[in-house]
Amino acid sequence: xxxxxxxxxALKASGRRITSKREVILDLLRKIPGHPDAETLFLxxxxxxxxxxxxxxxxxxxxxxxxxxxxxxxxxxxxxxxxASRRAAHVHFSCLACGQVIECENPxxxxxxxxxxxxxxxxxxxxxxxxxxFCRSCRPTGGRP
Amino acid sequence: xxxxxxxxxALKASGRRITSKREVILDLLRKIPGHPDAETLFLxxxxxxxxxxxxxxxxxxxxxxxxxxxxxxxxxxxxxxxxASRRAAHVHFSCLACGQVIECENPxxxxxxxxxxxxxxxxxxxxxxxxxxFCRSCRPTGGRP
DNA sequence: TTAGTTGCAAACAATTTGCACGTTG
DNA sequence: CAACGTGCAAATTGTTTGCAACTAA
Numbered sequence: 001x002x003x004x005x006x007x008x009x010a011l012k013a014s015g016r017r018i019t020s021k022r023e024v025i026l027d028l029l030r031k032i033p034g035h036p037d038a039e040t041l042f043l044x045x046x047x048x049x050x051x052x053x054x055x056x057x058x059x060x061x062x063x064x065x066x067x068x069x070x071x072x073x074x075x076x077x078x079x080x081x082x083x084a085s086r087r088a089a090h091v092h093f094s095c096l097a098c099g100q101v102i103e104c105e106n107p108x109x110x111x112x113x114x115x116x117x118x119x120x121x122x123x124x125x126x127x128x129x130x131x132x133x134f135c136r137s138c139r140p141t142g143g144r145p
Numbered sequence: 146x147x148x149x150x151x152x153x154x155a156l157k158a159s160g161r162r163i164t165s166k167r168e169v170i171l172d173l174l175r176k177i178p179g180h181p182d183a184e185t186l187f188l189x190x191x192x193x194x195x196x197x198x199x200x201x202x203x204x205x206x207x208x209x210x211x212x213x214x215x216x217x218x219x220x221x222x223x224x225x226x227x228x229a230s231r232r233a234a235h236v237h238f239s240c241l242a243c244g245q246v247i248e249c250e251n252p253x254x255x256x257x258x259x260x261x262x263x264x265x266x267x268x269x270x271x272x273x274x275x276x277x278x279f280c281r282s283c284r285p286t287g288g289r290p
Numbered sequence: 291t292t293a294g295t296t297g298c299a300a301a302c303a304a305t306t307t308g309c310a311c312g313t314t315g
Numbered sequence: 316c317a318a319c320g321t322g323c324a325a326a327t328t329g330t331t332t333g334c335a336a337c338t339a340a
Contacts, residue, residue, distance in 0.1 A: 017314050017319060038304080053322045058305060074219040076271070078330075079304055091261055096270060104261055112253040116236055116276055119249060123284040125241060126221070126277035131261055133269040140268070162294060162339055183329080198297040203330060223305075224329055 002085060004030065007069050016063065024048050025060045029070060035081035035092075035101055068125075075101055076132045089113055093131040097138035104131075147230060149175065152214050161208065169193050170205045174215060180226035180237070180246055213270075220246055221277045234258055238276040242283035249276075 004026055008018050024045050028036075032044060042057045061082055064070045072080045075094045081101075091104040113127045134140070149171055153163050169190050173181075177189060187202045206227055209215045217225040220239045226246075236249040258272045279285070 012315095015319085019314070019320060021321075051322080055306075055323080056321055059320080062306095091257075093261065093265055093267065095267075102265060104264060106257060106260055106264070108253055108257040108260060112236070112251060112257060112274070113276070115251055115253060116238065116249055119251070120238055120247060120276075121281040121284075122238065122240075122276075122278050124276055124278040126275070128273075128275045129257070130271070130273045130275070131258070131265075131267075131269055132271035133267050136266040139266075157340095160294080164295065164339070166296075196297080200298080200331075201296060204295080207331095 002069060007064075007067075010067060010069075011063075014067070021045075021049065021052050021056050022060050024052065025057060026064075029064075029082065029084055035073060035075065035083050037079050037081050039079075041082070071126065071128075073128060073130070075130065089127050089129070091129040091131055093133070093135070095135040095138055096132055097134050100135060102135065147214060152209075152212075155212060155214075156208075159212070166190075166194065166197050166201050167205050169197065170202060171209075174209075174227065174229055180218060180220065180228050182224050182226050184224075186227070216271065216273075218273060218275070220275065234272050234274070236274040236276055238278070238280070240280040240283055241277055242279050245280060247280065 007026065011018060011022075025041060028041055028044050028048075032040070036044075038054070038057055038061060041061070042052070042054045045052045045057060061070065061072070065072055065082075069085055070082050071085050072082055073092055075081050075092055076096065088105055089109045091106060091109060093102045093104060094100075095102075109127075109129055112129075113124065116122075116127075117124050152171060156163060156167075170186060173186055173189050173193075177185070181189075183199070183202050183206060186206070187197070187199045190197045190202060206215065206217070210217055210227075214230055215227050216230050217227055218237055220226050220237055221241065233250060234254045236251060236254060238247045238249060239245075240247075254272075254274055257274075258269065261267075261272075262269050
């Protein structure tokens with residue numbers, strides 16, 4: 001599920017087209033590690049297809065997000081960061097000092113999600129846990145010296 | 146803790162001043178229910194002090210956030226929403242259809258926060274859980290008819 | 291007195307949109 | 316060839332900043 005062919009056929013099924021630009025962006029979302037923002041994806045995409053425009057990147061990201069293939073996260077910054085959707089929800093920790101983002105899997109995330117869903121009787125489309133603070137190395141005391 | 150007098154003396158202690166504008170914003174943050182954004186606070190503040198500027202609202206919010214008295218949340222929209230800091234972290238659910246925000250207290254939130262903190266050995270300053278989807282009334286099926 | 295605070299307008303950053311042209315199915 | 320996608324530039328939105336005037340301590 002959520003392999004590139006699966007995404008392509010899902011897009012086709014909803015009347016969208018598989019264009020060379022979309023393929024480039026789709027590939028990059030797989031290849032770039034971490035949580036690239038629109039600008040990063042744009043710059044990388046231009047290396048492959050110099051004629052791609054920033055708005056195409058934004059439009060493609062919006063499409064993939066609407067279809068549920070990628071997630072957009074606000075990692076304490078004013079712009080969005082993107083990553084391919086995964087089965088297990090996980091925590092994004094962002095260090096306020098060095099800026100690194102650490103992903104944390106923890107079974108409580110899914111348990112919490114399930115409980116919230118049941119409590120609200122809602123249809124959950126997104127579930128994001130964000131933690132901000134100072135990482136082991138950057139925290140005032142207790143880190144390595 | 147985090148009563149208005151407490152906030153004022155904490156501000157004074159760090160060399161800040163208690164101005165009439167700041168008092169207005171501080172009061173509004175207590176009185177306005179829900180999670181107002183900067184624009185809402187600005188419009189309400191103008192009813193009390195018509196000479197207040199939007200930048201003062203932003204600057205005051207930034208200050209209160211830095212000092213830990215308020216939290217800024219990204220509730221699925223491109224702008225921030227603010228609320229007074231509370232002791233218990235809680236979940237913000239935002240309905241993608243009707244826009245209402247529901248707060249959900251659940252003991253798993255604090256347990257998860259504690260576990261993440263221990264796992265990363267980090268100094269956590271923020272811990273936000275955001276859920277987006279369709280509420281009981283707006284979900285395709287299963288809601289009230 | 292004097293350092294912190296404010297309003298205003300301008301600057302900025304991130305994202306969206308209108309439109310003529312290009313491309314896919 | 317018809318509908319969808321794209322580049323470009325301009326428009327929007329949300330927030331920050333420079334600076335002269337203002338004000339709390």
